[in-house]
Amino acid sequence: MCGRRKFGLNEIFDKDNELISDYLGLLYLHKKDYPNSMKMLSNPENHGMGDAFNSWFESYDKRSSQEETKPNKRRILMDSVNPKYVLRNYLAEVAIRKAEDLRDYDEVGILFDLLRSPFDEHKGFESYTNKAPEWAKNLEVSCSS
DSSP states (O other): OHHHHHTTOOSOOTTHHHHHHHHHHHHHHTTOOHHHHHHHTTOGGGOOSOHHHHHHHHHHHHHHTTOSSOHHHHHHHHHHHSOSOOOOHHHHHHHHHHHHHHOOOHHHHHHHHHHHSTTSOOTTOGGGGSOOOGGGTTOOOOTTO
């Protein structure tokens, strides 16, 4: 059920798995950021992800209108399972570099605070939800980093 909740779908309909799979496929095909894209679903005003997504959003809006849950309640539920802040490789890399090279642990502290309450709004830290900058497109951080 948690997977459905990410989409704001509490009731089960026959075509839900197909709808969800189609969205995930579009995200993959168009190289969209998964956490931010899931977060966008809770706000219909944020559905501008490009023409390739328009028909999917039409299907999604039609399906979500069949829910008994009111839109405001659905948004609250979705926001409770779709975090705003996630540990991204480039954020970890920046924190590691500052800590190792400069002995500056402030970035580690910021990440710790954001990730301790990833569903909350943290005014002034919206840049931590950005997708990876160009220098970090192929960055991989291992567990041993």
